[in-house]
Amino acid sequence: MTFQPPAPLLPPQRILMGPGPSDVPASVLQAMARPIVGHLDPFFLRVMDESRDMLREVLGTTNTLTFPMSGTGSAGMETCIVNLVEPGDRVLVAVHGVFGGRMAEVARRAGAEVVTSESSWGRAVDVDALRAAAGGEAFDLVCVVHAETSTGVLQPLAPLRALADDLGALLVVDAVTSLAGVAINLDEQGVDAVYSGTQKCLSCPPGLAPVSFSPRAVERLERRKTPVQSWYLDLSLIARYWGGERAYHHTAPIQMIYALHESLRLVLTEGLAARQARHERVGAALCAGLQALGLKPLVPPEERLPMLTTVAVPDGVDEAAVRRKLLTTLNLEIGGGLGPMKGRAWRIGTMGSSATIANVLLCLEGLRAALSLGASDAAAAALAAYAE
Amino acid sequence: MTFQPPAPLLPPQRILMGPGPSDVPASVLQAMARPIVGHLDPFFLRVMDESRDMLREVLGTTNTLTFPMSGTGSAGMETCIVNLVEPGDRVLVAVHGVFGGRMAEVARRAGAEVVTSESSWGRAVDVDALRAAAGGEAFDLVCVVHAETSTGVLQPLAPLRALADDLGALLVVDAVTSLAGVAINLDEQGVDAVYSGTQKCLSCPPGLAPVSFSPRAVERLERRKTPVQSWYLDLSLIARYWGGERAYHHTAPIQMIYALHESLRLVLTEGLAARQARHERVGAALCAGLQALGLKPLVPPEERLPMLTTVAVPDGVDEAAVRRKLLTTLNLEIGGGLGPMKGRAWRIGTMGSSATIANVLLCLEGLRAALSLGASDAAAAALAAYAE
Structure with a gap:
């Protein structure tokens, strides 16, 4: 018996008011339908450069290491953690919803010694309790979710930056839902590593995870004694493709990056x-x-x-x-x-x-x-x- | 000074005869431009089921655990390795090009004890040499690239299956370039875990990595004593989204899966x-x-x-x-x-x-x-x- 392929897709026209994906503008959808080119095509290299420039503008940063990872927001989370953590490193995670809990889990799987402090779900992080959980000891990373998609809470970053300074730690921020919807200003806020997703306030389909690392975070990367446990997410390798060297790592998701380019263009045309x-x-x-x-x-x-x-x-x-x-x-x-x-x-x-x-x-x-x-x-x- | 966004993208119309991506049919590009829906929308759940059925047909398998990972082919490679390897496991890798070398590196980063045997680049694997490298000891996995994209060699799988049997190992196959271009027939060939990419003979844009695990491979997954080091690629979690439970893990790349659906439809309409x-x-x-x-x-x-x-x-x-x-x-x-x-x-x-x-x-x-x-x-x- 021959297999009968199904009919072509005719998706319904929804209005998306869930926690993401959000509605995607027609010009972003059309960007995906444009002709594909190779991942080392001179045209595509320009698309990469322009996308990175726009991403920096939207993030409020001059960080060199700024580009979209080839996965969804959770891949961005894992990218930040596995690149910054070596086995035995100490990671302090503020948990006040599902995504803080996920960061702690990802850090544990990366071999970190993880300390968490759980605040009430539906409220901002209790920074005093988080400081108490740290017990006056040094930490390598402090991790927090800027916009908790599970609860709807906006987390002020300044008190976390102050705590990270006191603990000698880098500040890692989940900006999946916040990016382009509320101010983030990475450099001004002193964020060392950030990840986001495309399917929230950027209104691009899901599939990419913008990340950005401060010079201090890059320095930490360069000082690693052990290889990053994930080859796919190893920023030291991927930065060679997004940088001047253009060294092949994996085949970039061309059409998704067209879509990101167009969605960033729309964000900056509207004005942040x-x-x-x-x-x-x-x-x-x-x-x-x-x-x-x-x-x-x-x-x-x-x-x-x-x-x-x-x-x-x-x-x-x-x-x-x-x-x-x-x-x-x-x-x-x-x-x-x-x-x-x-x-x-x-x-x-x-x-x-x-x-x-x-x-x-x-x-x-x-x-x-x-x-x-x-x-x-x-x-x-x-x-x-x-x-x- | 205000940032000036660049102009909209107008990609050139290339003819892609590189090692991938390949040309994408108009109907696949148009599928990506169709309206987005949520990742738990009843319509999308049907798209997932149909895509999985078609993927099984193209792979020649009835494996339950068959679906596309949300990343490119290299994410598929890492998925197979990190889900099947626990620290100290023994992995034998046939290297006869760049991608065999990459498998060995990924396995090392997953904590495996890796033994490689390098055959001449541009020739099929020297299976006798590989057997000699194994030194008569037991192995957990034997890994091989079916179609080495770096050299252009097609690797017969039967001798590798026989060797894996002798070593008590599962057979892991890279089918990134071979899928839908040469016969693969997973079940008939006794392949335990396979990964592929979308941008080669499926003629879908890059961004997804189909994987499939045999019942024996799933059993190995279920017997793990340690968590999979990657949360993003943990098949035990993702299988709950692709299975009847529909448990949220990460937001699926909706538009990419529309494209995969259409490209599989075209493959099966042409006939494998x-x-x-x-x-x-x-x-x-x-x-x-x-x-x-x-x-x-x-x-x-x-x-x-x-x-x-x-x-x-x-x-x-x-x-x-x-x-x-x-x-x-x-x-x-x-x-x-x-x-x-x-x-x-x-x-x-x-x-x-x-x-x-x-x-x-x-x-x-x-x-x-x-x-x-x-x-x-x-x-x-x-x-x-x-x-x-």
Whole structure:
């Protein structure tokens, strides 16, 4: 019996308001459909240079070692850890959600001696508790998540930088969800290593993980006594491809880098400050509307992420059924809770191209209908907050 | 001073006859431009299932653990090694080109005790020498490259399977360049773990690494005493996303998987046997034409890859200048030599969509002009070999 191949794909046109991926602009999708060239083609080398320049601008850095890794955000996390950790190194991880926990796990697998301090999920890191966990001893790395996608919390970096200084450590930051949505300014904030993803506020499809290392982090790389445990993620090898030498390491994902190039172009054409302000206003509109519906955002206003709002599921509501209803009736995706918040929270993303007031109004109306709530002034509340 | 974003990308339309990426059909490029959906969207779950079914068909296997990893071919190599190796495990690697050497390096970094046996580059593995290197001791893995992209050699797998049986080892095969271009038939050949890439004979852009593990390999995974050193590549976690549980691990590269789906569809619509026969005829045509031009294929006919031909650079010729000339005058990419063959060989790919007699004739004519050779019957020789 001959195998019958399936029909060509005709994906539905969704509106993506989950925790990522976000909606992708048409010009980014079209960039992927442009002709492929070789990974050492002079044209592609220019694409690499331009992408790196734009990435530095968006990250707020002059770091030489700045480029996208050929994997998703989690590959970026692993890149930062395995390149900076040698067996027995001491790593302090602030855990206040799923992704902090993941950093600790990745560091353990890299042979680090890991100390964690768990703060309340849904709140910023308790830096005093983290300092106490460090016990006055020296550390090699302090790791923190800038925007916890599992809880919706924005973490101020200054107190972590101060703690890292006191411990003699480098500061490693997860900026998967924050990049291009809130200010990051690597150099100003003194971040030593950062990783991100493409499918959040950059509004590029998932598949690449931008990373950037400060000169101090590069120095640490160069002083290693043991090889990086991952050949695929070894920055000392990959930097020779992204640098002047253009030495082959692995075949770069050409089409994904076309998409990143176009998405960075759109970010910088909009303007980084304007894009961040848009995220701020749209996030505020969503929260105001949710509250007008009688729903409760889980994070206090001063610690909330503008691009990802977690909201409590009302008692007795089947949260998955609500999400299914939004998807089937409105083609609208929102996210469920992760880890201990599973079944108890929704995660509503307003990231990149998905961050529009129209999407917010649709989402509010959809939730009102799915939850069979009565008439409300949620739309008016959202519009008022958006206009502020 | 404000940063000025660069212009949108307008890539040249190349003809890719290097060692990969190969030309990508329009419908595969268009698949990437289709609307993005979430990584847990019911539509995407169907895309995953269909892609996995097609991948099994192309690999010739019923292996449950069969799916694309979110990285390029080298990530597939690392996946197979780090999931099957625990510190101190014994790994025997047949090295007869760059990629065998890379497997040995990856295994060392995973903590394996690695024994290698280096055969002549440009020839199949000397299995007797490999057996002698094993010294009659037990091994956990035997690793070999099916199609050495650095030399153009096709490696018969049966003698390696026999050796692995004698040593009590699993057989790990690099099928990056061979998949969909020559027969692989995993189950029939008794391959325990295989990895491939998308940018060779599948004619999909680079960015994914299909892997497949036999039940014995899965059993080995399940018996591990230590965690897999890479969290990103840990198959026990990723199998929970590709399996019925659909547990979130990392955000799948949606658009790349659309592209893989379409490229597998095209492979199976052409028919695997027909596609392999096409590679065979086009490869024979290229070799016949090159010989008519007076150029020397480096691999003996019975060990030659149909989809990648290595040919000696004539004495006194600047090989890079020839490649530049082909690129600038004909938009035609061919590859240079890798490792010790750098400067001494060209690598000409006839992979997937690039495997056409028209491309062969263009390449022959381009080389004739670039090398200032006189009139020749190379085209006639190629056409005759193609018709056979």
